[in-house]
Amino acid sequence: MKATDQFFQDVSPRDKPGLATIIKTYFMRHAQVFFYSLGQLWRTPFSLFMTAAVIAIALALPTGLHLLLENAQALSGGWDGAAKVSLFLKKSASEQQAEQLRNKIRKMPEIAEVEFISRDKGLADFKARTGYGDAITALDENPIPHLIVVTPKLQHSDAQQLEALAKQFREISQVEFVQLDQEWVQRLYAIMDIVSQGVLILGIMISIAVLLVVGNTIRLAIQNRRDEIVIVKLIGGTDAFIRRPFLYTGFWYGLIGGVMALILVFIALWLMNGPVEKLAGLYQTPFSLHKMDIGTITIVLALSIGLGLGGSWIAVGRHLRDIEPR
Amino acid sequence: MINFIQACKRYPGSQDALSNVSFELGEGEMAFLTGHSGAGKSTLLKLIALIERTTRGQVLVNGENTAKVKRRRIPYFRRKIGIIFQDHQLLFDRTVYDNVALPLIIDGQPPREIARRTRAALDKVGLLSREKSFPITLSGGEQQRVGIARAVVNKPPLLLADEPTGNLDPELSWEIMQIFEQFRQVGVTVLVASHDLDMIQRMGHRILALKQGQLIGDTANAA
Structure with a gap:
């Protein structure tokens, strides 16, 4: 091309753009x-x-x-997925007996965790967590029994095994009442x-x-x-x-x-x-x-x-x- | 620059639009393509710009066999060809400047280059003062000049024009032809399809005549 032509000089790229310019x-x-x-x-x-x-x-x-x-x-959120068995003890059971029972349960192979909640602690929790704190204080006596909450190991958590476990617990003399917590939570x-x-x-x-x-x-x-x-x-x-x-x-x-x-x-x-x-x-x-x-x-x-x-x-x-x- | 070797184009369900067309157009040469409408002028240009592909035969553009250009490569292939249309094909929602700058933007040129080269191209066709106008406000001849500026802004070695003066009066047509002539003088290969025989003969360049898809005359061979 004839370099003398003004137009093509004007429309030609003046110098090749560098990489930085291209980017x-x-x-x-x-x-x-x-x-x-x-x-x-x-x-x-x-x-x-x-x-x-x-x-x-x-x-x-x-x-x-x-x-x-x-x-x-x-x-x-307070209720996690694992099933629990609650043992409500008889009013006659002392705190010492309750602790003995807890230690005994803890040694059982199918148990993962045992928590003991004394009457006093249970009362305090109840007051804190529900709306009936005022009503409770009106009572003369703490109506809440000792409670042992048993969490079985996961592999022992299906319905039949839990039922067997509950039956075993019901035979313990200090236990008033055994409750399986699992069903409605699971539902x-x-x-x-x-x-x-x-x-x-x-x-x-x-x-x-x-x-x-x-x-x-x-x-x-x-x-x-x-x-x-x-x-x-x-x-x-x-x-x-x-x-x-x-x-x-x-x-x-x-x-x-x-x-x-x-x-x-x-x-x-x-x-x-x-x-x-x-x-x-x-x-x-x-x-x-x-x-x-x-x-x-x-x-x-x-x-x-x-x-x-x-x-x-x-x-x-x-x-x-x-x-x-x- | 352009080399047709027994090129044929047949559209499905019809006769050959082009049959056995062979010619060669050298670099920096200018030629006119004539014939009645339907003779195959547009088809021939479309084969060069890869808007259509040959059915048989070969078309070489700038040494490249068009049959071998993959679909993905077509945009880059077309950037080396400036195309001018009878109906201008301008974008009416953008200014004259933006229309002419488009090939450079597509090519990824830096903004300063774009501004300089776009203005140079507009200056060349005498429309620098209208750069901020919208195409709709321009006359037919001016719109065609915008189309030309856009076709040449990328400095293509080949310029194709399909009936560029089809809608213009003789005086404006002649002006447009002079612009093409200037491009030829700086080494651009120019191929113009037109049926305005009177004007073509006045220009005195090579004439390729088509009739019913066949090349029936080539003044380069006659001479």
């Missing part, structure tokens, strides 16, 4: 597209709001249920397991729905910009270049939808906290709903952004190939 330019372009795609969404705030609200409501549902479940678990945990599984399944189904909503929105965006895609392909735009704004659009839908979901859950918790505190107050327990922790917030945002990106990725992958210059 800097690359990231700058990404940042530009990142904000450009937000700007594009902002131009049609109503449709942005509609799509983001669909995502938000969809994600708020499993998030809210998950938090309620977590609260229920926290409420029942409660089983129910919670089912609910938790249900929340998980609901979450997965809703995630797929969000994926499809974003995918469909991006599909429409691609159709709307069909001409532009053809032009960019004609002048040498790679698939990655064309894909980029749509992926960032999906990212923004996910982020905005996720933030809105968190706000919805936050409002719901705030509305429910008043009545819950009132109810707890009636039982004289200081319980209030757990707020969302950083972990939950991170997961919800990561999930919604991931779904936004994933949905747009699917749409872009499906439809970009179909659009070719003719």
